[in-house]
Amino acid sequence: MFVLRILDSEGWLVPYLDSILEDNLRQKISLKPGREPVYSTRGVVCSISPQASSVGTSILSSGGNAFDAIVAMAAVEGVTTSVGCGLGGEMFGLFYEAVSGKTWGMTASGKAPSRANQNWFTDRRYKSIPLTGPLSAAIPGEIDALQEITDKFGTMSFRDLIEPAITYAEDGFPISRFYSGAFKAMNDKLNIYESTSSIFTNKGIPFREGQIIRQPELSKTLKLVSENGAREFYEGDLAERMLKSMLDDGGLYSLKDFRSHQTVWYDSPISTSYRGRDIVETSLPSQGFMVLEMLNILEAYDFNEMGLYSSKLCHLMVEAKKLAFADRNTYMGDPEFVAAPIDEMISKEYAAQRRRKIDCSQAMNSPPAGILGLPLTGDDTSYLCAVDGMGNAVSLIHSLSMGFGSGFVAGDTGVLLNNRIGRGFNLIAGHPNVIEPLKKTMHTLNAYLVLEKGKPVLVGGTPGGDGQIPWNVQTITNAIDFSMNPQQAVDAPRWTHTPGTDPATINQEPFLELDVGMPADILETLAGLGHDVTVNDSGSFGGSAKMIKINQESGVISGGSDRRSDGLSSAL
Numbered sequence: 001m002f003v004l005r006i007l008d009s010e011g012w013l014v015p016y017l018d019s020i021l022e023d024n025l026r027q028k029i030s031l032k033p034g035r036e037p038v039y040s041t042r043g044v045v046c047s048i049s050p051q052a053s054s055v056g057t058s059i060l061s062s063g064g065n066a067f068d069a070i071v072a073m074a075a076v077e078g079v080t081t082s083v084g085c086g087l088g089g090e091m092f093g094l095f096y097e098a099v100s101g102k103t104w105g106m107t108a109s110g111k112a113p114s115r116a117n118q119n120w121f122t123d124r125r126y127k128s129i130p131l132t133g134p135l136s137a138a139i140p141g142e143i144d145a146l147q148e149i150t151d152k153f154g155t156m157s158f159r160d161l162i163e164p165a166i167t168y169a170e171d172g173f174p175i176s177r178f179y180s181g182a183f184k185a186m187n188d189k190l191n192i193y194e195s196t197s198s199i200f201t202n203k204g205i206p207f208r209e210g211q212i213i214r215q216p217e218l219s220k221t222l223k224l225v226s227e228n229g230a231r232e233f234y235e236g237d238l239a240e241r242m243l244k245s246m247l248d249d250g251g252l253y254s255l256k257d258f259r260s261h262q263t264v265w266y267d268s269p270i271s272t273s274y275r276g277r278d279i280v281e282t283s284l285p286s287q288g289f290m291v292l293e294m295l296n297i298l299e300a301y302d303f304n305e306m307g308l309y310s311s312k313l314c315h316l317m318v319e320a321k322k323l324a325f326a327d328r329n330t331y332m333g334d335p336e337f338v339a340a341p342i343d344e345m346i347s348k349e350y351a352a353q354r355r356r357k358i359d360c361s362q363a364m365n366s367p368p369a370g371i372l373g374l375p376l377t378g379d380d381t382s383y384l385c386a387v388d389g390m391g392n393a394v395s396l397i398h399s400l401s402m403g404f405g406s407g408f409v410a411g412d413t414g415v416l417l418n419n420r421i422g423r424g425f426n427l428i429a430g431h432p433n434v435i436e437p438l439k440k441t442m443h444t445l446n447a448y449l450v451l452e453k454g455k456p457v458l459v460g461g462t463p464g465g466d467g468q469i470p471w472n473v474q475t476i477t478n479a480i481d482f483s484m485n486p487q488q489a490v491d492a493p494r495w496t497h498t499p500g501t502d503p504a505t506i507n508q509e510p511f512l513e514l515d516v517g518m519p520a521d522i523l524e525t526l527a528g529l530g531h532d533v534t535v536n537d538s539g540s541f542g543g544s545a546k547m548i549k550i551n552q553e554s555g556v557i558s559g560g561s562d563r564r565s566d567g568l569s570s571a572l
Helices: 019-026 050-061 066-080 118-122 142-153 158-171 177-185 194-200 216-228 237-248 255-259 289-298 311-331 348-355 420-424 465-480 486-491 521-528
Strands: 004-007 013-016 038-040 043-047 090-097 102-108 264-266 270-274 277-281 380-388 393-401 448-452 455-461 495-498 511-515 533-536 546-550 557-561 568-571
Touching (some): 038 043, 038 568, 043 050, 043 066, 043 557, 050 066, 050 158, 050 380, 050 568, 066 090, 066 142, 066 158, 066 380, 066 393, 090 142, 090 448, 102 142, 142 158, 158 216, 216 237, 270 289, 277 289, 289 311, 289 348, 289 465, 311 465, 311 495, 380 455, 393 420, 393 448, 448 465, 455 465, 465 486, 465 495, 465 546, 486 546, 486 557, 511 521
Parallel strands (some): 511 533
Antiparallel strands (some): 043 380, 043 568, 090 393, 270 277, 277 448, 380 393, 448 455, 455 546, 546 557
């Protein structure tokens, strides 16, 4: 018998024995996290960037709230983790406002150019939309979103919240081991455009661990938007300079397109119940509905009876993932263009219908989308979260899409653009995600909140493209079904399954990857069920999940940040 020593809800070390964890220890599964969770009653922040987490804690200590902290953290991440996010990217989020008891959702993704359509590309013999350069970029929504969050919920000035990011861009920061790997892997991409190479390479050579990277042009851009407001990015001289550089390299956007960009807010995010809790997700065009659909399908099964990391549980989760992704690829798109049946898709009745497709003894091979009552109408990323002592909570995700986005820095602005248009749209006539003028792509970005009695108890998410959905489901069930603390929940071994939605892999043969640390004996069992299964021993496999837990009775807030990355949880 093993006795674990873990922190209880009040933060005290106590002997703890849990039969579920004991059983798993007998299976030789290590649930010892790479780090310990942090605890506070005044506030906790989590970020992939240690610099951003430090800034977030500083904002809280100076009297700012969780919304102030998240703005400052996101801006700093855009400087210190440019591989995944930045001023040229997009953003989705959920915001729980304690004073009103309301949960808000936010969409800050960009539209396609008004001149872009299927024929424009096919007439020029494109078989797909490019993944690099200005043709691949959506209008960046990040800076407008940060201004909107500040204006709607913040207590500090926008200028003050952007100031730390300006400092890191101007003074520079040393490259971590984790970040240096991204520079090495993406060096060819970073050398396509001179405007990019001059910033993100060392004279064409990848930056190494410990070297300092400075971004003086981005610093000037950040100063400009902090002084003049975010609309400078979409309407002012800055917008004109960005657009000129994009047009010079074959882009299609106009100043009118940029001026039309708006952050979208909604006060009724999509949700479902799971084990007596309300799971809240980001709404369309985010693919957050798939987390809800998967949980609805899985709720009928007794996870404790099956056991953590049992082949049966892994099989059921993978099959639920296949069903949800089939629905996403068939039905979902920009709700302004596609009549997506979202309410039906996240209903318990629909989940029961889809659940009947699962065979516990055999893996499905490319299951079709579900039959709906409505007619069919024809990562690299970064996640961060914050909770303050007043009860406010933010779950936020932002991205350039693929690593270093489009690989294109817009002229002398220092702004590295995303490649969401190239990654998210296709050229298939009648498809929900065929490119059309001023249309948004169906989006991999999603974030969640878990509520009990209307108040948040879990705040979380992860980067990782198509991996976000199954990884979020796994971390949520780790916390709810297996009573893991936030650090255990995000550190625990995970699986992923391909293909998903990405055009680069959509036609691949299905295969299941298990994280190193899962019991070896389930690999053979899963293979016997028909899964093409391997073990991925990459140190970065599994995303970079973050989770904050709030004990609404004691007021204790605990946070965990994935051992798989540079992430840091910080407590006030």
